[in-house]
Amino acid sequence: MKLENLTVEHQVKPIGLDIEKPRFGWVITSEDFNVKQEFYQIKISTDEKIVFDTDKINSEQSIEVVIKDLVLEPKTPYEVAITVWDNKGNFASDSTIFETGFLGTAWKSSWVEPEQIPTEYTMDFDKGMESFEIVTNSDPNRDYKEFQPVHYLRIPFTVKENLKKARIYMTAHGIYTLEINGTKPDDREFAPENSTYERVLMYQTYDISDKLIEGDNIVSIALADGWWSGRVGASGDTCQYGNTKGILFQGEITYSDGSIDIITGENAKSTFNGPLIFSDIFVGEKYDARKELNGWNTVEFQDFEWKKVNKVDFEMNNLYGQYGEPVRPIKTFKPLNIIKTPKGETVLDLGQVIAGQVEFTIDCEEGREIRLEHSEVLDSDGNYFNNILGINKEQTDFYITKNGKQSYRPIFTYHGFRYVKITGWTENIDVNDFTAYVLSSEMKDLGNIETDDERINRLIQNIWWSQVSNTLSIPTDCPQRERAGWTGDIMAFAPTLLLNRDGNAFLTRWMKFLREDQGENGSVPSVVPYLKAYQAVMQLFGTETSCGWGDAVLIVPLSVYKACGDTRILEENYVAMKKWLSYIQNRAENTHPDAYEEWDEEHKKRSKFLWNTDFHFGDWLVPSMVLGNTDGGAMIETAFKTKDVVAPAYYAFSAKSMAEIANVLGNKEDEKYFTDLYENIRKAFIEEYVNEDGTIDANLQGLYVIALKNNLVSDEVKPKMVNQLRTMIKENNYCLDTGFLSILFLMDVLCENNSRDLAYKLLFQTNCPSWLYEVDKGATTMWESWGAIGKDNSVSTYSYNHYAFGCVGEWIYREVGGIKSLEAGYKKIKIEPALDCGLKHVKTSQYTPYGQVCVEWKYATDNQVSVTIEIPVNTTAEINLPSLELIVVGSGKYKYTVNY
Ligand code: BGC
Numbered sequence: 001m002k003l004e005n006l007t008v009e010h011q012v013k014p015i016g017l018d019i020e021k022p023r024f025g026w027v028i029t030s031e032d033f034n035v036k037q038e039f040y041q042i043k044i045s046t047d048e049k050i051v052f053d054t055d056k057i058n059s060e061q062s063i064e065v066v067i068k069d070l071v072l073e074p075k076t077p078y079e080v081a082i083t084v085w086d087n088k089g090n091f092a093s094d095s096t097i098f099e100t101g102f103l104g105t106a107w108k109s110s111w112v113e114p115e116q117i118p119t120e121y122t123m124d125f126d127k128g129m130e131s132f133e134i135v136t137n138s139d140p141n142r143d144y145k146e147f148q149p150v151h152y153l154r155i156p157f158t159v160k161e162n163l164k165k166a167r168i169y170m171t172a173h174g175i176y177t178l179e180i181n182g183t184k185p186d187d188r189e190f191a192p193e194n195s196t197y198e199r200v201l202m203y204q205t206y207d208i209s210d211k212l213i214e215g216d217n218i219v220s221i222a223l224a225d226g227w228w229s230g231r232v233g234a235s236g237d238t239c240q241y242g243n244t245k246g247i248l249f250q251g252e253i254t255y256s257d258g259s260i261d262i263i264t265g266e267n268a269k270s271t272f273n274g275p276l277i278f279s280d281i282f283v284g285e286k287y288d289a290r291k292e293l294n295g296w297n298t299v300e301f302q303d304f305e306w307k308k309v310n311k312v313d314f315e316m317n318n319l320y321g322q323y324g325e326p327v328r329p330i331k332t333f334k335p336l337n338i339i340k341t342p343k344g345e346t347v348l349d350l351g352q353v354i355a356g357q358v359e360f361t362i363d364c365e366e367g368r369e370i371r372l373e374h375s376e377v378l379d380s381d382g383n384y385f386n387n388i389l390g391i392n393k394e395q396t397d398f399y400i401t402k403n404g405k406q407s408y409r410p411i412f413t414y415h416g417f418r419y420v421k422i423t424g425w426t427e428n429i430d431v432n433d434f435t436a437y438v439l440s441s442e443m444k445d446l447g448n449i450e451t452d453d454e455r456i457n458r459l460i461q462n463i464w465w466s467q468v469s470n471t472l473s474i475p476t477d478c479p480q481r482e483r484a485g486w487t488g489d490i491m492a493f494a495p496t497l498l499l500n501r502d503g504n505a506f507l508t509r510w511m512k513f514l515r516e517d518q519g520e521n522g523s524v525p526s527v528v529p530y531l532k533a534y535q536a537v538m539q540l541f542g543t544e545t546s547c548g549w550g551d552a553v554l555i556v557p558l559s560v561y562k563a564c565g566d567t568r569i570l571e572e573n574y575v576a577m578k579k580w581l582s583y584i585q586n587r588a589e590n591t592h593p594d595a596y597e598e599w600d601e602e603h604k605k606r607s608k609f610l611w612n613t614d615f616h617f618g619d620w621l622v623p624s625m626v627l628g629n630t631d632g633g634a635m636i637e638t639a640f641k642t643k644d645v646v647a648p649a650y651y652a653f654s655a656k657s658m659a660e661i662a663n664v665l666g667n668k669e670d671e672k673y674f675t676d677l678y679e680n681i682r683k684a685f686i687e688e689y690v691n692e693d694g695t696i697d698a699n700l701q702g703l704y705v706i707a708l709k710n711n712l713v714s715d716e717v718k719p720k721m722v723n724q725l726r727t728m729i730k731e732n733n734y735c736l737d738t739g740f741l742s743i744l745f746l747m748d749v750l751c752e753n754n755s756r757d758l759a760y761k762l763l764f765q766t767n768c769p770s771w772l773y774e775v776d777k778g779a780t781t782m783w784e785s786w787g788a789i790g791k792d793n794s795v796s797t798y799s800y801n802h803y804a805f806g807c808v809g810e811w812i813y814r815e816v817g818g819i820k821s822l823e824a825g826y827k828k829i830k831i832e833p834a835l836d837c838g839l840k841h842v843k844t845s846q847y848t849p850y851g852q853v854c855v856e857w858k859y860a861t862d863n864q865v866s867v868t869i870e871i872p873v874n875t876t877a878e879i880n881l882p883s884l885e886l887i888v889v890g891s892g893k894y895k896y897t898v899n900y
Contacts, residue, residue, distance in 0.1 A: 001028060001029070001030040001032070001035070001086055001088075001090040001091070001092045001873075002028070002029045002030070002092055002094075003026050003027070003028060003029075003082060003084065003092045003093065003094040004026070004027050004029055004094075004851075005025075005026065005027040005444075005851075006024075006025070006026045006080070006082060006094055006095070006096040007024070007025045007026070007096075008022050008023070008024055008080065008096065008098040009022045009023055009098075009323070009505060010023070010025065010502065010504040010505045010508075010564070010566075011324065011325060011505050012096070012325075013096055013097050013098060014098050014099070014323075015077075015098070015099040015205045015206075015207060016099060016100075016101040016169070016203070016204065016205025016321040016322055017098055017099065017100055017101055017321055017323070018100070018101040018102065018103055018104070018320055018321035018323070019100075019323075020072065020103065021066050021067070021068070021070065022066075022072075022098065023063075023064050023065060023066055023566075023568065024042060024065045024066075024067075024080060024082070025062065025063040025064065025065065025849065026062055026082055026084070026094070027062070027849075027850060027851040027872070027873075028062065028084060028086070028092065028850075028851070028872075028873040028874060029851060029872075029873060030086065030090070030873050030891065032088055032090075032891070032892070033889075033890060033891060033892035034087075034889070034890030034891060034892065035086050035087065035088060035873040035874070035890065035891045035892075036060055036086060036087045036873070036874055036890065036891075037059075037060050037061075037062055037084050037085070037086055037087075037873070037874050038058065038060070038085050038086060038087050039056045039057060039058055039059070039084065039085040040054075040056075040057055040059060040061070040062065040065070040082065040083065040084045040085075041053070041054055041055060041056045041057065041082070041083045041084075042054045042065070042067060042080060042081070042082050043080075043081040044067070044070060044078055044079070044080055044081075045078065045079045045081070046073075046076055046077060046078050046079070051070075051078075052067060052069070052070045054067060056085075060874060062084070062850065062874055063564075063565050063825055063849045063850070064565060064566055064567065064568070064825075072100050072103065073100065073103075074100055074101065074102050074103040074104075074105045075099070075100060075101065075102065075103075075105075075167070075252070076099065076100050077097060077098075077099040077165075078097065078098055078099065078100070079095055079096075079097050080095060080096050080097065080098065081093065081094075081095040082094060082095065082096075086873070099205065099207075100321075101169070101203070101205060101321030102169070102203075102319070102321065106316075107169075107248070107250055107316055107319070108250060108262050108264065109248065109249060109250040109262070109264030109265055109266065110248070110264070110265075110266060110311050110312070110313070111173075111246050111247070111248050111265075111311070111312045111313070111314045112246055112247060112248075112249075112265045112266055112268060112309040112310060112311055112312065113173075113244050113245065113246035113247075113309060113310050113312050114151040114153060114223070114245070114246075114268075114270035114272070114307065114309050114310075115270065115307045115309075115310070116148065116151065116244055116245065116272065117148065118243040118244050119146075119148050119225065119229040119230075119238050119239055119243045119244075120146055120238065120239075120243075121238060121239045121243055122231075122236075122237045122238045122239070123237045123238070123239065123240075123532050123533065123536065124536070125532075125535075125536045125539065142394075144277075144278055144283075144286065147277075147278035147280060147283075148225060148229075148245075148272075148278060149272040149273075149274070149276060149277055149278055150222055150223065150224045150272065150274065150276035150278070150279050150285075150411075150412065151222070151223045151224075151245060151270050151271070151272050152220070152221070152222050152223075152270060152271050152272070152274045152293060152296060153220070153221040153222075153223060153247065153265075153268045153269065153270045153309065154218055154219070154220050154221075154268060154269050154270075154296065154297075154301070154303055154306065155218070155219040155220075155221070155249065155251075155263065155265060155267055155268045156216065156217070156218050156219075156267065156299070157216075157217055157218075157219070157251065157253075157261075157263045157267070158215060158216055158217065159212045159213065159214055159215065159217055159253060159261075160214070160255065160261075161214055162255050162256040162257065163209070163212060163214070163253065163254075163255060163256075164209075164254045164255055164256050165207070165209045165254050166207075166208045166209045166211075166212050166251065166252065166253045166254065167205060167206060167207060167208065167209075167251070167252050168180075168185070168204075168205070168206040168208055168219070168249070168250070168251050168252075169203055169204070169205055169206075169249075169250045169251075169252070170191075170192075170203060170204055170206070170247065170248065170249045170250070171191075171192040171201055171202065171203035171204065171247070171248050171319065172191070172192055172223060172226075172228075172245070172246065172247045172248070173197070173228045173229075173241070173242050173244070173245050173246045173247075173314075174223050174224055174225055174226045174228045174229065174245035174246070174247075175190045175191060175192070175193075175223075175224050175225075175226030175227070175228075175281065175412055176191055176192075176221050176222060176223045176224075176247060177191075177221065177222045177411060177412075178191070178206065178219065178220075178221055179219070179220045179221075179297045180206075180208050180211040180212070180217065180218075180219055181211055181212070181213065181217055181218060181297075181298070181299070182218075182220075182297040182298050183211060185206040185207070185208055185211065186206070186326075187328050187329065188204070188326035188327060188328055189326070189327045189328060189329070189414075189439055190226065190281070190327050190412070190414075190472075190473065191204050191322075191326065192204060192322070193227075193322075193326070193327060193473040193474075194227045194472075194473040194474045194485075194529065195227075195474075195513060195529060196513045196516050196517055196528075196529040196530070197227075197228060197240075197241040197242075197318070197529075198241060198315075198318060199318055199513075199516035199517070200318055200320050200512055200513055200516055201318045201319055201320065202319075202320055202321070202322045202323065203248070203319050203320070203321060203322065204322050204326075205321065205322070208251075212253070216299045217299065218297065218298060218299045218301075219249075219251065219263075220296060220297035221247060221249075221268075222274075222276070222411065222412075223245050223246075223247060224245070224276070224279040224280075224281070224285075224411070224412035225238075225245065225279070225280060225281065225412075226281050226412065227240065227241075227281060227529075228240070228241045228242055228245065229241070229242055229243050229244070229245060230280045230281045230282060230283075231280050231281075231282050231283055231392040232281070232282055232483065232484075232531060232533065233482055233483075233484055233527075233531050233533035233534060234390065234481060234482045234484065234533070234534075234537070235390075235391065235533045235536075235537075236282065236283075236390060236391040236392025236393060237532070237533045240531045240532050240533060246312060246314075247265050247268070248265065248314075248316075248319075249263075249264065249265030249268070250262065250263070250264060250265075251263030251264075265309065266309070266311055268308075268309045269303050269306035269307060269308055269309070270306055270307055270309055271293075271303070271305070271306045271307070273291070273293075274291060274292070274293045274296070275287050275288050275289060275290075275291045275292045275293070276411065276412070277291075277398075279410075279411060279412035279413055280392070280412075280413060281412060281413055281414070282392060282393070282395075282413070282483070283392050283393075283394050283395070283396070283413070284372075284394055284395060284396040284397045284398070284410070284413050284415070285397055285398070285410050285411065285412060285413045286397070286398040286399075286400075287397070287398070287399050287400070287408060287410075287411075288400040289366075289399065289400060289401055289402035289406055289408070290366055290367065290400060290401075290402050292402065320512075323505060323508065323509045323512075324441065324505035324506045324508070324509045325441060325442035325443060325505065325506075326441070326442060327439055327440065327441050327442070327472055327473055328439070328440075328441075328442050329356070329437045329438060329439055330438050330439070330440045330442060330468060331437075331438040332435050332436060332437050332438070333350075333352075333435070333436050333438075334431065334432065334434070334435065334436070335348050335349060335350045335351065335358070335431055335434050335435075335436055336349045336350060336351030336352075336431070337349055337351075337431050338429060338430070338431050339382075341378070341381075341382055341383045341384060342381050342382055342383055343383045343384070345383065345384050345421050346421070346422045346423070346425070346426050346429060347378070347384055347419050347420065347421050347422070348419065348420040348422060348431070348434055349418065349419055350417070350418050350419070350420075350436045351418070351780070352418060352436075352465065352780045353376050353416070353417065353418040353465065353469070353780045353781040353800055353801055354416075354417065354418070354436060354438050354465070354469060355414060355415070355416050355438070355439060355440065355468070355469035355470070355472055355479035355480075355801070356414055356415070356436060356437045356438045356439040357409055357410045357413075357414050357415065357436075357437045357439065358372065358409070358420055358434050358435065358436055358437070359407060359408065359409035359434065359435045359437060360407065360408060360409075360433050360434050360435075361405065361406070361407040361433050362401065362405070362406060362407075362425065362433065363404060363405040363406075364401050364403075364404075364425075365401070365403060366401055366402050366403040367400065367401065368400070368401040368424055368425070369398060369399070369400050369401075369424045370398070370399045370400075370401065370422065370423070370424040370425045371396060371397070371398055371421075371422070371423040371424055372396065372397045372398075372399070372420050372421070372422055373386070373394070373395065373396045373420065373421040373423075374395040374396070374415035374416070374417035374419070374420055374480075375387055375388070375395070375417055375418075375419050375421070376388075376416060376417055376418050376419070376480065376781075376799075376800040376801065377418070377419070377788075377789070377795050377800060378419060378795070379795050380792075380793040380794055380795055384419060384421040385795055386797075387480075387795070387796075387797050387798065387799070387800060388416075388480045388481045388797065388799070389797050390481065393480070393481065395415040395416070395417065395480060397410050397413065409435075409437060414439050414472070414479075415479075415480065416469060416478065416479030416480030416481075416799075416801050417480070418780065418800075438468060439472055440468040440469070440471055440472050441471050441472060441473055441506050443471070443501035443502045443503055443506060444501060444502040444847070445500070445501050445847075446498075446499060446500060446501055446502055446846060446847040446848075447499040447500050447501075447813055447844075447845065447846050447847070448843075448844070448845045448846075449812060449813060449816070449817050449842065449843070449844045449845075450842070450843045450844075451816075451839045451841060451842045451843075452839055452840045452841040452842075453764075453839055455766075455772050455775045455776070456763075456772075456812075456816075456839070458775045458779075458780075459771050459772065459774075459775050459812075460809065460812065461780075462774070462775065462779055462780060462781050462782050462806070463496060463500070463782060463803065463806035463808075463809040464500055465780060465781045465801075466781045466782040466801050466802065466803040466806050467493075467496070467497055467500050467501065467803055467806070468501075469781065469801050469803075470489075470801070470802075470803050471497070471501075471503065471506060474510055474513070474528075474529065475489070475490040475493075475494075475497070475506075475507070475510060476489075477489045477799070477802060477804070478784065478799035478801050478802050479801055480799060480801065481799050484527045484531070484534065485510065485513075485527055485528040485529055486526060486527055486549065487514070487524060487525065487526055487527065487528055487549040487550065487551075487552035487553075488526065488546065488548050488549035488551075488552070488617060488620065488740055488741070488804075489740070489802070489803065489804045490507075490510075490552055490556060491548060491549065491551050491552040491555045491556065492548075492740055492741070492743070492744045492804050492807045493803045493804055493806065493807050494507065494552075494555060494556045494559035494560070495559045495562070495563065495744075495807070495810040496803075496806060496807050496808075496809035496810040496813075497803075498559055498560060498563035498564065499563065499809065499810055499813050499846060500809065502847075503560075504560055504563075504564045504566060504569075507556055507557075507559075507560055507569075508560065508566075508569055508572075510528065510556075511553075511556060511557060511569065511572070511573055513528050513529055514528045514552065514553060514556075514576070515573065515576045517529060517530040518553070518576055518579065518580070519544055519583075521583055521586070522579035522580050522581075522582050522583030522586075523543070523544045523545045523550065523580075523583050524544075524545055524549070524550035524551075524552065524553045524576075524580050524583075525538070525544050525545060525550075526538060526544065526545055526546050526549040526550070526617070528552075530544075541615035542614070542615060543614050543615050545583075546614075546615065546616040546617045546618075547584075547611060547616045547618075547643075547646060547647040547650040547651065547654075547741075548616070548617065548618075548646065548650050548740065548741040549617060550580055550583075550584075551580075551650060551653070551654055551657075553573060553576050553577050553580045554577050554580065554654060554657045554658060554661065555657060557569040557570050557572075557573045557577075557661075558570070558657055558660065558661060561661075561664065561824055562821060562824055562825075563821070563825070564824075564825050564849055565823075565824040565825020565826075565827060565849055566825070567664060567665065567824075570661050570664055570665055571665060574661070574665065577658060577661065578658070578670075580654070581654060581655065581658050581674070581677075584611055584651050584654060585677075587611055587613060587614060588607075588608060588609060588610055588611045588612075588648075588651065589608045591613040591614070592607065592612075592613065593607075593612050593613055593644075606683070606684035606687055606688060607684070607688075608684075609648075609651075609677075609680045609681045609683070609684035609685075610648040610651070610681070610684050610685065610688060611647040611648050611650075611651040612644055612647065612648055612688075614647070615639070615643070616639060616643035616646060616647045617639045617643075617740070617741075618638060618639040618640070618641070618642035618643035618646045618647070618739070618741070619638065619642040619646050619700065619702040619703070619706070619738070619739035619740065619741045619742050620635070620638060620639065620739045620740035620741065621635060621638055621739045621740060621784075621785065622638045622641070622642065622700055622702060622737060622738070622739040623735075623736055623737050623738075623739075623769040623786055623787075624700075624732075624737050625637060625638045625641065626638060626785060627768070627769060627785070627786065627787040628787055628790070630785075630796050630797055630798065638739060641698060641700070642698060642700060642702065642703065642739070644698075645689055645696060645698050645703050645706075646702075646703065646706060646741055648681065648684070648685050648688070648689070649685060649703070649706045649707055649710060649712055650706070650741065651681050652678055652681040652682055652685060652710045652712055653706070653709075653710050655674050655675075655677040655678035655681055656674075656675075656678045656710060658670070658674040659671050659674035659675045659678060662674055664824075682710075682711065682712055685707075685712045686712060686713060686714055686717075689707075689712075690707065690712070690713050690714075690717060690721070692717065693717075693720055693724075694713070694717050694718070694719075694720025694721035694722075694723065694724045695720075695721075695724055699728075700737065701725060701728050701729065701732070701737040701738055701742070702737070702738040702739050702741065702742030702743070702746075703742070704721055704724060704725040704728070704749075705725065705738055705742040705743075705745050705746050705749050706741065706742050706745060707721065708721060708722065708725070708745075708749045708752075708753065709745035709748065709749050722753045722754075722755065725749070725750075725755075726755055726758060729758050729761075729762070730758075733767060734758070734761040734762060734765050734767075735762075735765055735767055735768065735769050735770055736762060736765075736769045736770055736771075736786065737769070740804050743804075743805060743807060743808070744807045746759075746762070746808075747759045747762070747763075747808060747811040747815070748811065750762075751815060756834075756836070759815075760834075760836075760837050760838055763808075763812075763816075763837070764838060768786055768787055768790075768791055769786030769787060770786070771805075771808060773786060774786065774788075774789075777789045777793075779800070781800055781801040782801070782802055782803055782804075782805055782806040783798060783799070783800050783801075783802060783805070784798045784799040784800070784801075784802035784804075785798045786805075788800060813844060813846065815834050815837075816833070816834045816837055816839070816842060816844075817833060817842060817844025817846075817855055818831055818832045818833025818834065818844065818855050818857075819831065819844055819846050819853050819855055820832060821848075822878070825848065825849045825850070826846070826848035826849065826850055826853065826875060827850065827874075827875055828875065828876055828877070828878075829848075829853060829871065829875055829876070829877040829878070830877065830878045830879075830880060831853075831855055831869050831871075831877055831878070831879045831880065831881075832879075832880040832881075833855055833857050833867070833881075835857060835865055835881075835882060835898065835900060836900075840858065840859045841856075841857070841858045841859065842855075842856070842857055842858075843855075843856040844856070845870075848872065848875075850872045850873065850874050850875045851872030851873060851874075852870060852872055853870060853871060853872060853875075853877075854868070854869065854870035855867070855868075855869050855870075856868045856869075857898075860897075863899060863900045864897060864898070864899055864900065865897070865898040865900055866895070866896070866897055866898075867881060867895070867896045867897075867898060868893065868894070868895050868896075869893070869894045869895075869896070870892075870893050870894075871889060871890065871891050871892060871893075871894070872891055873891040874891070875890075875891065876888055876889065876890055877889055877890075879894070879896070881896055881898045882898055882900055883898050883899045883900060884896060884898060
């Protein structure tokens with residue numbers, strides 16, 4: 001028996017936590033059968049003194065463990081020693097650490113800003129749809145004169161003898177890199193990352209104890225625009241939060257006698273006369289190696305000409321200790337090859353669409369300008385093709401060489417790409433001169449599925465790649481065009497995200513931003529962080545939100561609860577959820593469609609339960625309405641065609657989900673209230689939209705899927721509606737025709753309504769639109785539009801990296817792999833693989849909060865399947881295999897033979 005994966009707040013050894021009552025978790029492994037934890041004991045100590053001992057507690061709980069009476073001090077490191085005893089007379093111990101942040105105590109330093117020219121504000125709230133207009137790319141000779149240079153700052157300080165520990169607490173308006181005496185304290189990127197800045201701004205805590213020397217030391221910081229003042233969102237506008245960059249810096253050096261020296265950013269000196277001529281998180285950067293500030297990060301460097309920084313006043317109550325693992329290079333690999341295109345271009349091919357950067361090494365003379373342009377596809381002739389149009393979408397880096405051998409990887413920018421067009425370097429260029437860096441928020445990989453069908457395996461990988469590309473700091477739609485926290489995309493994808501990787505802390509953090517961005521009236525913005533650039537767009541639609549998008553406030557926490565057994569995320573967001581429901585309720589009751597005045601009293605009465613007004617994105621991107629049409633107008637048409645049915649149907653979904661959440665939290669009164677509300681919406685919906693023959697006038701597949709999933713049909717009419725859906729799928733040649741808000745329910749609706757055969761047909765379909773069509777067309781990520789590469793190989797200007805349609809991943813793990821959670825966090829499991837799906841060999845594993853669950857099934861003969869199953873300690877599993885009786889087991893490894 002062993003302990004592993006000890007976590008604090010779902011993180012490994014977090015430092016700088018601003019959480020009063022952190023949650024502890026551990027996983028027990030054992031070779032034995034039916035092992036359960038019987039007791040646990042946690043001892044918390046600091047400075048080798050025990051500050052809390054829970055004593056031996058008789059409990060099975062091994063996740064989400066809170067010590068109610070533990071009181072934590074700010075800025076203090078703690079050790080957590082955990083011992084558990086099982087039901088077989090064994091015990092195991094292990095320990096981990098964490099450290100608190102300011103916990104609300106005051107900072108001793110102030111914000112400072114280097115001398116700078118403020119970034120020009122480009123936001124124009126009257127610009128209207130122009131901000132979304134697809135204009136051709138910027139001038140290839142653009143000089144980027146309006147872009148600001150990167151600032152370099154130095155903070156000198158001395159360290160006396162008998163150093164005990166040293167920390168840096170730091171954040172920025174902009175993004176920064178930090179070095180202490182010339183070395184980085186860790187490999188994080190883009191600190192302090194993307195956030196709602198004015199409302200929540202994360203600060204980072206660094207343990208620099210082993211980086212200091214007695215005597216003179218130097219901290220060096222480079223500071224770029226980032227999300228603060230850089231060009232972001234669909235419109236590429238600047239200054240979403242401010243137009244001048246700054247830092248907040250506090251070093252604390254503690255000596256053995258308990259005395260503390262505070263180092264503040266106020267002593268910093270700065271210059272912008274360095275190698276980074278400009279750097280924009282979206283557009284790219286220009287690095288002139290000839291202008292490198294040699295030795296600027298060492299004590300010896302002479303900075304006489306550098307300017308003093310200015311103290312500035314900013315609110316400090318938005319500061320919050322970094323929660324969740326940072327953005328890092330999570331993978332590096334050698335690109336596939338370098339190609340000469342028919343047009344004669346030199347193009348590096350990574351072989352994989354990613355969000356990240358390339359690093360290169362070159363040996364050459366000084367003054368050569370190397371230009372790297374990034375894109376996700378080549379055109380049908382194999383030439384470089386820029387798939388992202390718009391303003392400030394260049395994805396281009398410039399590097400000007402110094403003399404000799406040199407390496408460069410961008411510092412403050414990243415791109416969404418597979419191909420890099422290289423100019424200024426055509427001779428002696430070799431694929432081995434390059435390394436690809438995949439950047440993403442660090443998370444533990446949890447799920448894996450491998451089958452005997454390479455196409456399904458590739459689909460699973462494509463979903464993973466789109467996930468890591470779009471979980472860089474916040475959940476985004478795509479990594480190249482918008483990088484925006486579109487709430488609808490993560491609403492649909494969260495369940496899959498949580499099976500692929502441990503996204504608990506990541507989503508918990510984003511929910512904090514969402515709560516802060518929620519309107520007074522309860523409306524949840526369609527984009528979080530709610531950038532001004534998107535406020536301007538939403539203003540055109542006369543709303544801040546949309547059904548389905550705003551529902552992220554319910555569905556993201558509920559998904560985390562289900563996958564991780566985390567109830568705190570439900571509690572923490574409960575008020576926000578109820579506010580969202582009352583927002584919808586208010587819209588449904590108090591706003592009316594144009595025809596309202598002509599309605600009879602009955603009709604008016606039921607309209608109270610229908611959200612039949614306002615703009616909504618509806619069942620966004622219904623394939624039959626947008627395929628072959630890249631015009632933004634066609635997309636908006638899907639919104640208008642579907643919104644009037646989708647919004648009331650999603651209102652039912654919201655009320656139903658709310659009742660489920662109230663039930664988890666034991667709030668009976670609310671549960672009843674939302675169940676009644678759901679019943680009223682259901683009744684009104686059926687009367688208003690469902691015809692006796694099971695059809696809905698707007699007659700699109702997705703509408704039936706949403707209605708069936710939420711039982712918005714009477715028992716009598718339901719078979720007819722199922723039939724209608726079946727017929728439409730058949731008439732559509734078993735291809736997809738569901739948009740963002742229906743695809744997440746599609747496969748379940750089919751499985752729950754005696755139509756598994758159709759679910760399998762859709763899964764294995766290779767004609768467009770379908771999941772495997774993209775795979776057959778060489779996709780390495782999930783696309784925004786099924787037809788992004790047409791049947792005739794025509795290539796369009798879509799995003800090739802959108803995770804939303806990858807939400808089928810969760811269904812594949814659960815239904816094909818057969819690992820189902822019967823109780824939140826997989827405390828109770830059901831093993832029920834789809835032996836009839838057509839695959840012959842499937843191996844699925846899921847690292848649940850209790851440990852590894854594995855199911856492998858393989859056809860030995862045409863009608864004999866061998867199944868091996870692994871169930872973790874502290875859980876029970878129902879095993880349901882054809883031809884065998886359902887059995888309930890505890891932990892252990894099991895083997896069965898199924899005659900089929
Ligand atoms: C984004 C989507 C998003 C949508 C809103 C698009 O531009 O890329 O993924 O949800 O707008 O409908």
